[in-house]
Amino acid sequence: xxxxxxxxxxxxxxxxxxxxxxxxxxxxxxxxxxxxxxxxxxxxxxxxxxxxxxxxxxxxxxxxxxxxxxxxxxxxxxxxxxxxxxxxxxxxxxxxxxxxxxxxxxxxxxxxxxxxxxxxxxxxxxxxxxxxxx
Numbered sequence: 001x002x003x004x005x006x007x008x009x010x011x012x013x014x015x016x017x018x019x020x021x022x023x024x025x026x027x028x029x030x031x032x033x034x035x036x037x038x039x040x041x042x043x044x045x046x047x048x049x050x051x052x053x054x055x056x057x058x059x060x061x062x063x064x065x066x067x068x069x070x071x072x073x074x075x076x077x078x079x080x081x082x083x084x085x086x087x088x089x090x091x092x093x094x095x096x097x098x099x100x101x102x103x104x105x106x107x108x109x110x111x112x113x114x115x116x117x118x119x120x121x122x123x124x125x126x127x128x129x130x131x132x133x134x
Contacts, residue, residue: 002027003118004070011066020114021064024048028075031097040091040100040109059091062112067104072119075101 001009004025010016011023024044034043045052058065077098088095088103091110103109105117 002070004068007068007116017066019064020066021061022051022058023066023068025068025070028069028071028073031101032074032076034097037094038097038100039094040088040104043097043100059110062110065110065113066116067113068116068118069101069105070118072117077101 004027007016008023008025011020017023024047026043026047030047038046041055044055051058077096086095086099087106087108088099089108100109104113104115107113107115
């Protein structure tokens, strides 16, 4: 079981993160297949199609959302927090997957949500310039 899956399991069984109503876990390895424009809504629905009827409600309480991105070192796109220009601020905005991930990590898409990025130590330098809070 990988780290992201284990965290979701621990959350679902009440062992960790009781403050979150929903946890969305994405593996960068799986996200690498996206070569087209997408928005956050469709990204979530691609991985969690059964959330279609409640996704609008979830957006009303972003403080209860946790996005887990597992395997940063496996992401096909390099995230450069110094030179990235486009910031996706609307969950319905169609853009590249890179822009969605970048905007989520920078907390620009749904103010109040939380993001957890899992990586092996050799890729941690990619987050050095990110505007993140601990």
